[in-house]
Amino acid sequence: DVKVTQSSRYLVKRTGEKVFLECVQDMDHENMFWYRQDPGLGLRLIYFSYDVKMKEKGDIPEGYSVSREKKERFSLILESASTNQTSMYLCASSLSGGPQETQYFGPGTRLLVL
């Protein structure tokens, strides 16, 4: 079974703090993704990565950065947290090509920025 883990289930931070969210997958997947999920909206892609040290902007990258130093680990960084970044953050991973694009998700991190 694919296992995707995230460093925290719940996190409370103050405005202006730097926040690190970590994601680790154990299935040697090439692709990794960071999404945020807000009520009434679909999953919105923040950043993704197709390989080590490679990153691509998604639909809403502003205010975020990422790091992928190892194939199994993909980190999301909020440089200076703001209240509008309060959300559920989901990490996912997948292989490449056709049905193998199936994304497997971690349990999510619910972030509250005060």
Add this chain to the structure above:
Amino acid sequence: GQNIDQPTEMTATEGAIVQINCTYQTSGFNGLFWYQQHAGEAPTFLSYNVLDGLEEKGRFSSFLSRSKGYSYLLLKELQMKDSASYLCAVLDSNYQLIWGAGTKLIIKP
């Protein structure tokens, strides 16, 4: 622009059948996914369709019509544990997943 539409909420009775529809307009098409998401949990994969027709997997079936830009998820013999949100997502020509907002399914005894 790219768009995926699904009903916001549906209600059904335990033991019954429910059909959740999804329509899409995307730049290209490389397959359609259905995911299930229980409240407070991560989405989990249910099905993938890339060719027209019906794919059956136990109590769940997924249908695709590429010419109509339409899919549905059919859930039979509903159980209380099927109460969840069901997310439709389309893989576009760039192999980017475009997500619908999800359909919250409420099962009543």
